[in-house]
Amino acid sequence: MNIVIVGLGVIGGSFAKALKKAGYENVFGVDVDLETLKKAEKAKIIKKGCTTGKELFKKADLIILSIYPRLVVDFLNNNKNFFKKGTIITDTTGIKETLINDVLQIIPDDIDFIFGHPMAGREKKGIDFASEQVFNGANYIITPTGRNNIKNLELVENLILEIGFKRVKKLTSQKHDEIIAFTSQLPHVMAVALINSDEEGRDTGKFIGDSYRDLTRIANMNEDLWSELFLGNRDNLLKVIENFESEVNLVKEAIFNNDKNKLIEYFKKSSIRREALEK
């Protein structure tokens, strides 16, 4: 199977590394950055790299898109005539509903586009931070469309498990965007708000424990990617922010009222939920 990865950043680079480790040999890479391609070739995680995909796509059985959400549509418009018949394309975009609507209008009928989302990543950009470890034990969401071929869905699902993911779940695009707003985007809003609410010029790093360290880890954000993801999932994200604010408010009120019993009630609920989370 010939695989072409488009975009060799943290996600694309990690795919290349994980595929190599799983024994895939015919993996090729497309990236706008020559330096990145050289690194990938030197590390032997791709057989060959190219700044455009035209030639590579003609022989590709599977194309993995690991580029910014807004670039997916442009990429398809620019390349749809180069794909061979029956090619599977899969993406790694963090929001789905609007993307799927756009993509289905562009791609030829003989191309099977399988929408996917690896629930894994890193706070750093670029191939230097790619690692097959990023995917190890992580969750993956596929949002099938009516046009997907079942055998192709199975092929992609198996490949995902083969390269280290723990679980593949299928969701509608609507459910995907709803739950991602909560499990991924809201934590990023919180991390940003926490660290930005610190007082200026205080030597905070000397007075932190693991809790602050963990909660702000993701405050180091790729601002272009995340502003796109937030605005592309606006309604869902606003809703979960508001639900979160209500819960903060409950805790705040209990503190204000010196209501120990209420606090204990909230903490018991959160403890039970946390313990049940990954069972």
Next chain:
Amino acid sequence: MNIVIVGLGVIGGSFAKALKKAGYENVFGVDVDLETLKKAEKAKIIKKGCTTGKELFKKADLIILSIYPRLVVDFLNNNKNFFKKGTIITDTTGIKETLINDVLQIIPDDIDFIFGHPMAGREKKGIDFASEQVFNGANYIITPTGRNNIKNLELVENLILEIGFKRVKKLTSQKHDEIIAFTSQLPHVMAVALINSDEEGRDTGKFIGDSYRDLTRIANMNEDLWSELFLGNRDNLLKVIENFESEVNLVKEAIFNNDKNKLIEYFKKSSIRREALEK
């Protein structure tokens, strides 16, 4: 040096283990739970354990209190006549201002009480979850009072570094409580509010990445301890919650207004702060 640890939970037990590893041999334990004492004796992390401290305190050079904040004052009232002259007592309580006022009214003049706070812990209770790893590389805050002997302060500080902590910082009790509200208590409020704002009955655990996992880890809380800590630091905590809410609101407004530039501005600020955090 004879050391008595009062309360062999996660913190006290971790002290015992870390002291043993650092070569201290005359370490004794006091705990209300006989089972805990047996475990500690069996693991040879204490030389001897007792459910009351009366006999042990007579020979103690250093007493480490790792009990609930509200119990510290009771403990001192009940035991102040058993300490030998010159004994150093140190606590591990997460809030300081009110505690220090209370304690200074009780302890005899010939006892040196050094107020300390290890910025480390675990989400579980009890000696089974104690480990010297808990302290490894962590921060420690000491809040000296005018009554502390400088040599004793040095002794405690050196011991803290010896058992694995990375850094000891000195703060006034007021500054301590202010910064702890922000770096420790606010993250716990956030974690509780996040997980409690999840919709009931959703299979959330299947759709999470590291961000949600990290942000909710501390949502599994010892409810008695944390309700005490929150209410004991009420004004500082309410203030940092409000600052945090303001920042959440800025992000929310930018999303509502589709203001990508504002989002990018907030993300850049948070990224710069996160990168500077532990330099």
